[in-house]
Amino acid sequence: MKNICCNLEVQVKFRFNDKNEKRMSDELLNELKSKINKSAGEDLKSQVLIIDRVASSSILRNLLSHDNPFNPKLGDLKAFWADVQNLKKIFVCQDKDCKKSKVSMKNYDTVNNKIRCGCGKTEYDWKK
Numbered sequence: 081m082k083n084i085c086c087n088l089e090v091q092v093k094f095r096f097n098d099k100n101e102k103r104m105s106d107e108l109l110n111e112l113k114s115k116i117n118k119s120a121g122e123d124l125k126s127q128v129l130i131i132d133r134v135a136s137s138s139i140l141r142n143l144l145s146h147d148n149p150f151n152p153k154l155g156d157l158k159a160f161w162a163d164v165q166n167l168k169k170i171f172v173c174q175d176k177d178c179k180k181s182k183v184s185m186k187n188y189d190t191v192n193n194k195i196r197c198g199c200g201k202t203e204y205d206w207k208k
């Protein structure tokens with residue numbers, strides 16, 4: 081998650097103390113969403129649903145709060161994990177020969193305004 085956001089230059093204010101780790105998935109997901117809404121084209125915006133699902137998951141909420149007793153059902157965990165994997169797939173090229181599989185601003189295509197992975201098979205419209 082951190083890698084994805086770093087690669088897309090999602091900005092989050094840095095805070096000291098342990099809150100930094102706890103809030104990260106939650107806040108990063110929201111930052112990622114707003115970044116996509118601002119910069120991404122329709123192809124990537126259509127994927128926001130998956131980000132939403134992960135962000136609003138009760139499992140994520142429970143993981144973030146240490147106080148609650150937490151007994152997730154295996155089925156719920158599996159569904160959550162599948163969502164997380166799908167989320168990752170959006171931003172990580174699935175081609176096994178891809179050398180730099182993470183979709184990144186480093187591979188920004190200034191001619192076509194796209195962000196892409198190293199091999200270019202995974203690419204999205206993106207305005208800077």
Ligand SMILES: [Zn+2]
Nearest residue numbers: 173178197199
């Ligand atoms: Zn690739």
